[in-house]
Amino acid sequence: MKNVRTHILVCTGGGCIASGALEVSDALRQHVQKAGLSDEVSVVETGCLGPCVVGPVAAIHPDGVFYQNIKVDDAEDIVNEHLLKGRVVERLVHKAPTGKSIASLNEMPFFQRQVKVVLRNCGVVDPLKIDEYIARDGYEAMARALTKMTPQGVIDEMKKSGLRGRGGAGFLTGLKWQFTRSAPGSRKFILCNGDEGDPGAFMDRSVLEGDPHSVIEGMAIAAYAIGANEGFAYIRAEYPLAVQRFEHALKQARELGLLGRNIMGSGFDFDIEVRMGSGAFVCGEETALMTSIEGKRGEPRPRPPFPANKGLWDCPSCLNNVETFANVAPIILKGAEWFASMGTEKSKGTKVFALAGAVVHTGLVEVPIGMPLGEIIYDIGGGVPHGKKFKAAQIGGPSGGCIPKQHLNVPVDYESLQELGAIMGSGGLVVMDEDSCMVDVARFFLDFVQDESCGKCPPCRVGTKRMLEIVTRICEGKGEEGDIERLIELGERIKDTALCGLGQTAPNPVLSTIRHFRHEYEAHIRDKKCPAGVCPSLVSAPCSNACPAGVDVPGFVSLVGEKRYAEALKLHREKNPFASVCARVCFHTCEDKCRRSTLDEPLSIRGLKRYMAEQEVTVSLPESIESEVNASRKIAIVGAGPAGLSCAYFLARLGYKPKVFEAEPRPGGMLVQAIPAYRLPREELAREVRMIERMGVEIETGSALGRDFTLRSLRDDDYKAVFLAIGAPDGVRLGVPGDHAAGVTEALSFLREYNIRGSVPVGQDVVVVGGGNAAIDAARTAMRLGARNVTIVYRRTRAEMPAYEEEVDAAEAEGVRLEVLAAPVEVLSQDGRVSGLKCKRMRLGEFDRSGRRRPVAGDDEFIIPADQVIAGIGQAMDVAKVLDGVPVRLRKDGFIDADPQTGQTSVEWLFAGGDSVLGPASVVEAIGGGERAAVAIDRLLTGQEHAFWRQTKPVDTFYDPEADPVMYPRARMQLLPVKKRRNNFQEVELPFAEAIARREAKRCLRCDYKGQCSTR
């Protein structure tokens, strides 16, 4: 045998085989031969390396280079470049999020944080070669146990190690062995549970496929310890490769005498038979599994007697799962202390997880028990793809539960997970992003359990069926009050009364989603809304569903596509009067949810809206009801921001003539006070305000609540209802030493002063603190007013900035400097004037309740010279001050407690909406709140609902459901060049040209299409 210098380890785990690993492996071998390297290079097929999502993958040793997404055609380059010339094939290596290539296996974050005990040989050895397993100290532990240890000695070592069963329940393995050993009986069995069936879990399969001998060795040691001579490995038939490799391994072990009679001359006899399970989930339950091995129908039986006393064929039997057995040999070899040094107080060792779902690196990972969940998902898994937000991790499969983002810091161990209503389970870890509906997830698992319930006991068979019926009803929008309580009651009953583990844990996914996401159930039941945009009966299109004002997005987009601009605008204003305003400042959740992004990128809905608004020549008034009775009912609206004006608009459509009181000299609220003219030209706002005035709404400016009138005086003036939309117009002070020096201000007063009064003092060196839109607006305004240096200081990283990304980009282009991971600690001043801002360097630490990493102060301090410091760190409102003793209930955070569906406060005639209820929120949420309050006020005064605009009307645009989607890329709005915009307040964004707009509109996939369209 020639001395081979290089090994190419091609992963042939199930995942990579499915992506074509076997063909890649063949191609590599061919090219190695063609290049004459057969004597120097061997191609080895190994078990799972882990990062299944980028398969087929291969590692080249001794170089330690890792290649991913290998195609058959890449084999030639790997051979010619890497093997012949020693050059890494850059295009096949892993790319870090920064875009940097990482060729080395050891430098990839995915591998760096892992500790491989169970997977020690997976991806290193050829699972078909017993020699390679032996070379990795294989069967050494068995040799030691058989020749140097007593069975009790083995059990003591296992007990000392603290290893707990990896199948899910976490029972101490050593103790289980002890029970079986102590049980009377001459014939005993050791059983391996390879009936892995949780959706999304494939740990056991990978071990069986990648390192079958580790399971055989573990079983043999266990058999020796408990006094068994026969073993069964119960592997599901859906894992043909695992069965094949395991059987191959058994054959090899027998040939070498590692199984069979008188193993290694010790006098110990042991052999293993494989039993294939035909995929019934319940057969993962120990008693059902044993019944199945006996050749009977796989049904559980009550315990006790426990299998340790009466198991397979009524003999004492010990069942452990695949991963548990794979842990045994290293414990015997390296000692219990070594094993117990990993993990937590009560949970020792490592755990393998199958990462699946909305995570960048789906695949197989092994980590020390107790690693925080967030680190598994973000540091190893690479986080949630496509910029979506993490919502929950489903852990433990159909028996487990969900962990929401508030608990990303939870150490993953048996006890901590149980406290949160989940379980460690066998290791399935499904990451879900904001697009998952938790009610739908619960329905999925119930449906699974219904399919898999063996039917023996009624709680499981009938109980879960009833639960499924209720949850399905909720998903279909037919949920009723009391459904949640019914589900909880049923769930608790089933947990208490079901016969086996399957039934006892079946309600967990429902109970845990109710526990952490009750509001989502309530939204389905009360509001008939699916916030995630999943449940088909409740969602017409995800974009419209995500719009807080409920605009018919596919409707107006398709009308724009047919050049029917007036109709498009009219349709938009059915739900949202501020088409032109929102075309500029809306935070477009519609685009975040656009399903087109699964194909390429979301539709530029805001861009289309802008184009539509540009086409408006004269504003036409919306459809309204004439009503003298309503016109005579006096309604006051306090605050002419988007919430107040929207409420006025919808009340006017119902025939009311509400009066709006505004404290500032100009109507518009934050739209005019805070948002700069380069984002929202004042005429655009004025046009839509005029429209509302023309509908019979009176706006009185310069009239402030608490100064010029009070809530009581409004009541004295016979106002029947009042809508409070006073916003959150107060800035928040920095709260660091020195923040009272001259030259320190806060963003909202800075912006208001410029936008309303027309001028504001601006320094030469301006530092803006904060990462929200107000901070960015202040920075860009300061730049335009002549500041020399503008620096934004933000304590987290750019990715966490709440400001819209396009705004941050534009600010940077205009010369604003970002200083991220920095927090102010002191404002320095000279002679009472600001001279600089002392900052501390931050780093991202643990996960906080918002699911983001909390910034933690480091030791480094630095000073940014400044003659003006603007704090843009929050908005507030002292609501109590203006309430005039009217007993309105406030929330803990000081904002008004109002019914989210009606805006009604604890005082019957007083309604509220916008920022004064939500805290600082968005324009379109305020508009939605105004509409809901208008409908509720009408209902209060008339006792009926007249909101005719809420009826959905089909839009008669053409749509061909048979046609393929058009493949144009997303159109981007052009910006005014930096030079032309940096010194003035001209609008920065430029509208689409007509051809671009119409083409963009055609990109819409028409998710709203339900076969009802006409074919004009």
Added chain:
Amino acid sequence: MTSTPRINSPADLAAIREKAKSQIELRTGGRDLRITVHMGTCGIAAGARDMLMALMNELHAANVDNVTIQQSACAGLCDEEPMITISDRAGGTHRYGRLDKAKVRRIVQEHVVRGNACPEFYLKQ
């Protein structure tokens, strides 16, 4: 499977392990010596590929299996090619330049087999 004899004792097991170990250590970085052949364009032009073959043949002939052979890019000393670098586990590195087949044989026999470095072939600094 080649017809491996039956394992009758832990000693038999250890024998198989010793035989198979070197192949696995190639993957896990467990070998004692690492020889890097510099294979930039300059190296290849100067005959690095032949040196690599010579090295492997010599190692094979000397029945040495505790050496990892690796390729690398140009070391920046193109004039000295063909070059190899030998690093041992203790962290020592020895750079040999302007090699030919005879020198490679000497280096394998002296440095690798007997553990005596050959300073006469070191790079001229």
